[in-house]
Amino acid sequence: MEQFIAFVKKEFYHVLRDRRTLFILFGMPLAQILIFGFALTNEVKNARIAVFDQAKDEASQQLISRITASGYFEIQEDVMDNSLMEDAFKSGKIKLAIIFPRHFENDLFHQHHAQIQVIADASDPNTATTLTSYISSIIQDYQAELAGGAAVMPYQIIPEIRMLYNPQLKGAPNFVPGVMALVLMLVSVMMTAISIVREKETGTMEVLLVSPFKPTWVILSKAVPYLILSLVNVLTILLMSVYVLDLPIAGSWVLLLAESTLFIITCLTLGIFISIKTKSQQVAMLISLMGMLLPTIMFSGFMFPIENMPLPLQLISNVVPAKWFYIIIKSIMIKGLGFEGIWKETLILIMITLFFFLLSLRSFKIRLE
Template sequence: MRQFIAFVKKEFFHVLRDRRTLLILFGMPLAQILIFGFALTNEIKNAQVVVIDHARDDASRHIINRLAASSYFEVRENVMDKNRMEAAFKEGHIKLAVVFPARFQSDLNHQNHAQIQVIADASDPNGATTLTGYVSSIIQDYQTELNEGNGLPYRITPEVRMLYNPQLKGAPNFVPGVMALVLMLVSVMMTAISIVREKETGTMEVLLVSPFKPMWVILAKAVPYLLLSLVNVLSILSMSVWVLDLPVAGNWLLLFAESTLFIITCLTLGIFISIRAKSQQVAMLISLMGMLLPTMMFSGFMFPIENMPVPLQIFANIVPAKWFYIIVKSIMIKGVGLEGIWRETLILCGITLFFFVISLKSFKIRLE
């Protein structure tokens, strides 16, 4: 046991004196959580919108004030002619225009029906759809207030309720995915070059002639990166709560335990790559390209797995990040306990055991 502790200390000293390794371990997770949390989001805020108000009555002013009060829009002008509006669209200065007809309130009072023209820049189809949805929702709220006490017979009004994320923020979707991505990349990449580095520097020969068993060599390589990755988990969760305003709805201890399990899964995968690779460059390339793309494409946080062809859905089942993403969303967003994630937990345990056994069997006690 003293030999094992001494080997772990040696690994710690090697990591802590390498500034590039520290930058990858702690700098990359913080940068990614900030980038994904603030930049890569499906929300649209402060969109430039202009209003052409030909009516200039109380009803149009009420709706304009609601648009201006919303965090989704920034009303630049409330009076603009058609030519200036078209020029603003072409130059990319505005994303949306709302046009009120001349007799808007009169039509609403006497005919119980009035029209509002909403013009969106559809060069970005997703953005245009989102913005027009925001406007429609604001107008619908105003219409609901007008109809209070004046309900029409047989009128059916759907009531929409968004569970777990009523404000439709992007952070509840991206933070669990970023956790899976960061922990996968850091844990796999750092351990993938560990044993290869020992081979290239010649220190592996010293280990092989020592009474140190191969299993203890693998564990000693993994322990420092396990502890450092746990620090990353704490930093990501802290930033999620205090910076991105995303509190943890479930049990913190359970989330921490599941994160530890996923880190161990990634470490065993990294050790396997390190044993099979011939050089540090090859190990790093495999860990980056072989883990980055499957994690982003088949974990479910960027692209819905259900929309993929059946062969790709089957392939996604062997990607550990998919199961961890489900676990984190269930605990952080839905507040689910172990009874709701036991199947995903068992799958991660199985993947971990599989790669650990293969790594142990593949570890060669003789250098070629």
């Protein structure tokens, strides 16, 4: 029994001395509880919307006040006419727009019915459906207050709902860009991450280091095959989207392929950096799999709205390349935007790529330890 207790103590000492084990035992559960239980939710809050009030009467102002007080919406004051509204939808500045017609109050109290136009960005059908449901509920509550408890509603406000970019509310416009970002991130990073480590483990890295190849060419030679294979993946996904899922590409094919190539290169540089910093294929694969899978799912906007997250997590999402690629792909495929609509996101991907490429060059050691 004493020997058994001694072995238990010994194992405790090993665990307590290993910081990585302690992190897995205590850090990971706490992080997952905080992220999944608090930060990540499908509930839509603080959604940016525009209100175009052509009536400017007491009834429209009361309804706008109710919308603002609900806590679900954040009204963008600088989007106040149709032309600005269209640009705001294309740039992703707003998710929904509400238009009050002229004589709204007069129609409501004299003709006993009035209309409100509700326009939603349905490139994300789940968010669009949720937001329009919120608006409809607020309108119904306002009608009930006007009715004063009467069984029959004396005044009716009819929301005329219009879904932009995806009127049928298909899931593919949201699903395909997210899958593209996820697949390319995992494949490009994971396969590249084990490339240099494999050379270290098999001993062939010594041959490469004594060859006349410069470190730059060694790194690039590891990336080119996976760049070509990832481009084949992109073409396969796009062709299946068009001919199997019946999802037409609204924008330029050339621009779409060019942006996909940029994202693949970003992922490759990240994978090479992981490969240089790790010493075994198992560690490289684990870091690339867990380190890329969870951030891509959680912080790209594919599954969870980023604007719902606390500010620190919103800031963290800015360093996740998949977030910017997801915005780019949706803008080109669904909204049909050109380069002028995605140049900021493109510049951010270029900066991330250069950062990891230069960091990889600096970290690459020409001598084996």
